[in-house]
Amino acid sequence: MALTRYTLRQLEAFVAVAEQRSFTGAAQRMGLTAQAVSQLIAELEAIVDFRLFERTTRRVALSSAGQHFLGPAETVLRYVQAAEIAASDVRNQAAGIVRVGAPQVLAGAAIPAAIGAFQALRPRVVVRVKDLPVDQLVDAVTAGDVDLAVGPDRPTGEGVQGTAVFDSRWVLWCAPDHPLARRRQLRWTDLHGHALVAAGRDHERSVSQMHVNAPADARVEPVDVVDNVSTALGIAAQGLAATLAPAYVGVVARPLGLVMRRVVEPETVRTVCLYRSTVRTLPPAGEAFADHLLQWLPGWQKKDD
Secondary structure (H helix, E strand, O other): OOHHHOOHHHHHHHHHHHHHOOHHHHHHHHOOOHHHHHHHHHHHHHHHOOOOEEEOOOOEEEOHHHHHHHHHHHHHHHHHHHHHHHHHHHHOOOEEEEEEEEOHHHHHHHHHHHHHHHHOOOOEEEEEEEEOOHHHHHHHHHHOOOOEEEEEOOOOOOOEEEEEEEEEEEEEEEOOOOHHHHOOEEEHHHHOOOOEEEEHHHHHHHHHHHOOOOOHHHOOOOOEEEOOHHHHHHHHHOOOOEEEEEHHHHHHHHHHOOEEEEEEOOOOEEEEEEEEEOOOOOOHHHHHHHHHHHHHHHHHHHOOO
8 A cells, every 4th residue: 555645634534523522623623514524534534545434423432443553543643744854943043063163162152152152042052163273174174074163263265155144353362460561561572572372273373474574573483383382371361471362262262361552653453254165055953053143253352352
């Protein structure tokens, strides 16, 4: 017997009559006439080739065969309802898994906070965070290792689009008793003669590129390079060196007791971007989380800039 001969409406009518023990009651629940419900039951009985109900002028009761058929019919309807809910979730961007890559500070502070705010609205979306170095963000999106990436501006090339989310000043972080902490504002030339530690090759390159046209004696070069910004901030917290980093790392730097000093002439600004593939379509949940990040992250950044 071909399953496609059944219709969901026939099964729905059968279950409704079985539960209501009345064609009139089933008709009211389904928004049909009693005659229409009777017709659906007759069609279903013709397909299954046995009577589903024993009818009298006073009552409607399941036949013995109908009792055996009721459980499977209810199961089919439950699965259909579950499928409808799943389809609605997808349409409404309410379910799915989203993979997001971000460098250490953003992955450990900003993105989890953004997830918390997002899941309060869409609890069935699972967002997984992947901690990535800045110079691997675009490659991870290109390779499909993550659906989205958030981090400082990087060249994207073909296949990846970067959308600016917020700007953050490039500042100096140092211990409160560091000589540079005595001034509220610094010029780049003030950094000469002080030990600086850079976090990652991306930061090292950024520092050198800021003043590529400056005279040799005016350029700022780090004396050491570490892999993670938390390491650089830890070194700075012990007064062993100062570090240059975006102002948004304050969420990690301030608990260590570090102070921030603006560096001007010129003041340098780093743009944080949201990266996504232009050759692969994001699932609806991914689109929803991308929109959420674009709206939520600027507010988070203002707290520490």
